[in-house]
Amino acid sequence: MTDNSIKPQFVIKKAIITADGFSGSNGIPIENDVTAMVAELSIFESLDVPYLTGNAVIMDTTGLFSDFRFQGTERIEFEIGTGDNENTTAILKKRFIMTGIQKKSKTNENANSSSIAFNMIDEHGFLGRVNKISKSYNGSLETMVKRILQNELGRKVDISYTGALTEFDERSAQQDIKCIVPNLTPIDAVRWLTSRITTQTGSPYFVYSTLVMPDLSGNGDNNTNTEDNEQGCVVRLGNLDTMLQQLPFNKIPYRFTPQTTTMELDPTTASYTIKAINISASSSTLELMEKGAVMSQYTNTDLGTGEVFTTKYTLNKQLQNLRDASVIEKDDTFAQDILDPNFTLNNLNYQEYNAKKYHTITSMGTYGNTKGYHDETDENKFNLKVASRSLFFALKKNPISVVVEGMTLLIARAKVGDIIDLDIIGDNVNAGEKVGQVLDSRYSGNYLIYDMKHQFTSESHNCVLQLYKIESEEVIE
Amino acid sequence: MRPILSEYYGDSTRWFIATVVNSTPPAGYEGRVKIRIHGLHSESTLDIPEDHLPWAQCVLPTTEGGVSGIGKMPRVLPSALVFGMFMDGTNSQTPIVLGSLPKTESPSEIQKLTMAQKFNNNTLSASNLSIVDSKGVPGKFGLQDVDSNRVEYTLQYFLNLGYTYVQSLGIAENLSQKGMISGTRGESLFSSFGIAEWNGERLKNLKAFSNRYELFTTQLDFIAFELNGTQRSANIRLLQTEKFKGEKGSLKVFAKYYLKMDIANLTKLESQGDYE
Numbered sequence: 119m120t121d122n123s124i125k126p127q128f129v130i131k132k133a134i135i136t137a138d139g140f141s142g143s144n145g146i147p148i149e150n151d152v153t154a155m156v157a158e159l160s161i162f163e164s165l166d167v168p169y170l171t172g173n174a175v176i177m178d179t180t181g182l183f184s185d186f187r188f189q190g191t192e193r194i195e196f197e198i199g200t201g202d203n204e205n206t207t208a209i210l211k212k213r214f215i216m217t218g219i220q221k222k223s224k225t226n227e228n229a230n231s232s233s234i235a236f237n238m239i240d241e242h243g244f245l246g247r248v249n250k251i252s253k254s255y256n257g258s259l260e261t262m263v264k265r266i267l268q269n270e271l272g273r274k275v276d277i278s279y280t281g282a283l284t285e286f287d288e289r290s291a292q293q294d295i296k297c298i299v300p301n302l303t304p305i306d307a308v309r310w311l312t313s314r315i316t317t318q319t320g321s322p323y324f325v326y327s328t329l330v331m332p333d334l335s336g337n338g339d340n341n342t343n344t345e346d347n348e349q350g351c352v353v354r355l356g357n358l359d360t361m362l363q364q365l366p367f368n369k370i371p372y373r374f375t376p377q378t379t380t381m382e383l384d385p386t387t388a389s390y391t392i393k394a395i396n397i398s399a400s401s402s403t404l405e406l407m408e409k410g411a412v413m414s415q416y417t418n419t420d421l422g423t424g425e426v427f428t429t430k431y432t433l434n435k436q437l438q439n440l441r442d443a444s445v446i447e448k449d450d451t452f453a454q455d456i457l458d459p460n461f462t463l464n465n466l467n468y469q470e471y472n473a474k475k476y477h478t479i480t481s482m483g484t485y486g487n488t489k490g491y492h493d494e495t496d497e498n499k500f501n502l503k504v505a506s507r508s509l510f511f512a513l514k515k516n517p518i519s520v521v522v523e524g525m526t527l528l529i530a531r532a533k534v535g536d537i538i539d540l541d542i543i544g545d546n547v548n549a550g551e552k553v554g555q556v557l558d559s560r561y562s563g564n565y566l567i568y569d570m571k572h573q574f575t576s577e578s579h580n581c582v583l584q585l586y587k588i589e590s591e592e593v594i595e
Numbered sequence: 596m597r598p599i600l601s602e603y604y605g606d607s608t609r610w611f612i613a614t615v616v617n618s619t620p621p622a623g624y625e626g627r628v629k630i631r632i633h634g635l636h637s638e639s640t641l642d643i644p645e646d647h648l649p650w651a652q653c654v655l656p657t658t659e660g661g662v663s664g665i666g667k668m669p670r671v672l673p674s675a676l677v678f679g680m681f682m683d684g685t686n687s688q689t690p691i692v693l694g695s696l697p698k699t700e701s702p703s704e705i706q707k708l709t710m711a712q713k714f715n716n717n718t719l720s721a722s723n724l725s726i727v728d729s730k731g732v733p734g735k736f737g738l739q740d741v742d743s744n745r746v747e748y749t750l751q752y753f754l755n756l757g758y759t760y761v762q763s764l765g766i767a768e769n770l771s772q773k774g775m776i777s778g779t780r781g782e783s784l785f786s787s788f789g790i791a792e793w794n795g796e797r798l799k800n801l802k803a804f805s806n807r808y809e810l811f812t813t814q815l816d817f818i819a820f821e822l823n824g825t826q827r828s829a830n831i832r833l834l835q836t837e838k839f840k841g842e843k844g845s846l847k848v849f850a851k852y853y854l855k856m857d858i859a860n861l862t863k864l865e866s867q868g869d870y871e
Binding site: 252253254256296297298300301302306309310313314410421422474475476477478479480481483484485486490491492503504507 | 596597598599602603604623624627634635636637642643644646647648649650651652682683685686687688689690691
């Protein structure tokens with residue numbers, strides 16, 4: 119006999135809260151099992167944040183949290199499994215520190231139960247915000263980032279998204295430097311150092327965190343890093359070039375089909391359905407220009423020699439460099455979708471203007487024979503500082519937000535920094551028989567996953583993805 | 596925080612106070628001093644070895660040439676306190692020094708211990724001075740309050756003015772033998788008065804110095820006032836002393852040139868003290 123009942127998409131197999139100050143007589147923290155009380159769970163990944171954060175809503179019907187004397191330093195550990203059967207192995211284990219109560223509301227007329235929403239953060243995220251570093255570092259910027267994460271936060275760093283082929287392979291354009299972290303938290307310090315790293319083409323680096331997702335395909339390449347597995351997150355260092363050069367994780371494009379419900383679709387198609395789509399403020403070239411991301415002038419005065427170096431930056435040239443390096447437009451059918459290179463203003467091409475005139479000061483020799491944080495021995499590399507910042511803004515010019523089924527992403531091990539392929543139906547009511555088949559070339563295609571929010575709610579698991587892209591498929595007449 | 600904080604570098608500045616740790620830069624780095632910035636650079640050389648500290652450029656007056664090879668060099672010394680600005684704001688990697696801050700240095704705990712062992716730590720232990728009034732409130736001095744530890748107070752007073760331990764000791768010991776401890780404050784038979792037994796024109800100057808000239812602390816102020824004025828030659832000689840005893844020691848120099856004691860008294864002076 120087959121079981122025709124609708125299976126939940128996920129099962130929270132375990133949710134345990136412990137507090138260091140709430141121990142038994144043997145000194146071991148008492149485990150408070152709240153598995154049955156978890157109503158909602160959200161976990162956030164972002165390319166901008168080197169740790170995971172989250173929210174959990176717990177229905178307290180037993181006065182547990184009053185007895186517990188919640189202080190905002192408790193730990194909660196989740197185990198999540200697929201909803202195929204009750205004995206499924208956990209596919210996701212995650213430990214957070216609960217940092218505070220976001221909201222508490224009474225849930226029934228008798229006012230004897232409450233829903234409590236908690237904020238949560240990774241342990242290394244907590245530690246990385248309550249400590250300060252005033253230390254000197256010597257070497258490459260990538261090495262410094264890895265040393266801070268390792269020595270200050272106890273986390274190893276995955277560098278596979280930098281394009282590195284070996285553990286010690288470094289692809290950044292900057293050479294070795296000497297610098298002193300000026301009394302920053304470890305989290306701020308790694309962000310500060312990462313913001314200085316670029317690829318040879320000027321693309322920015324990101325230090326970020328993703329969930330640990332075991333390989334369910336059976337290939338057996340599970341993450342063997344003990345710290346990652348204990349905390350349920352991987353700290354990664356990656357660059358935009360490597361991310362954009364990837365193939366999409368999904369061979370079947372996600373498709374937005376509002377006229378049908380997922381119940382009417384076959385299981386595979388339903389798994390790759392976009393449940394909701396939102397395109398917020400976008401396409402403003404003026405805003406991009408005002409930020410200095412399109413054309414700007416960069417000047418540096420070296421106090422050590424008194425020399426003044428000036429260079430001109432244009433986004434168009436940088437996109438050309440990305441094209442030459444096969445980062446974008448690998449296929450002739452794609453073209454950059456950031457700006458119109460022929461745009462003129464007052465009979466002058468836009469590139470003739472300077473929306474920003476950056477001027478900085480360096481002093482070669484401040485750190486002896488080694489370069490400092492700002493220094494460049496090759497003056498042309500000064501441009502990379504502007505390039506990195508510009509590409510960061512340009513990437514965000516065309517955002518799109520979609521909601522898709524989360525379990526498909528988990529099984530595919532998709533995370534921020536990966537590429538996703540979308541099919542968006544074009545706007546053409548006169549398409550006749552082809553209605554629903556003609557794709558919108560502007561919004562369809564490959565996107566970079568920048569932010570990801572896992573939402574586990576009432577036995578469903580959805581993911582809200584914030585996506586960006588630089589290139590679109592060209593319309594062939 | 597990103598490498599470029601603002602469009603124009605002058606919009607993001609940050610000032611600092613630092614201690615100079617090395618003022619003799621290697622060739623090619625002339626005009627720079629190596630500094631450890633208070634509040635940003637850890638004091639621990641394990642965190643930031645001296646080798647990793649920045650060589651900050653120094654701003655010189657516009658009366659200097661300002662081009663390579665012309666003009667004077669900065670003259671600040673190691674341990675000098677300097678004020679400066681970061682040219683890169685909160686990135687705080689490019690410091691320049693605008694000037695130095697004169698300061699009165701006091702001996703470190705190790706230096707105090709060394710000196711106490713070198714001299715007699717039973718009689719003159721200024722480092723252990725407990726300055727409290729008769730009600731136990733620190734920092735408030737009245738005539739009665741300082742009577743009990745006038746030697747220590749005098750020693751600390753001149754140390755605070757920048758005199759060396761030896762020089763301060765020479766002053767304090769002389770004044771103690773002038774009857775400072777016994778508290779003679781009234782005018783004596785010989786019309787001399789006060790802790791230094793002033794008389795004549797100098798006594799008149801003391802009375803003109805302050806209406807509260809009878810106070811012990813006022814009289815100490817007057818000694819300092821005289822050393823920088825009418826008794827400047829005594830002061831110069833005192834500042835040149837590097838030892839306590841002997842002809843050129845602070846004990847005899849202060850007695851001879853400030854207190855104007857005669858030769859016979861000077862000979863007895865060293866044998867009367869309990870500093871041996």
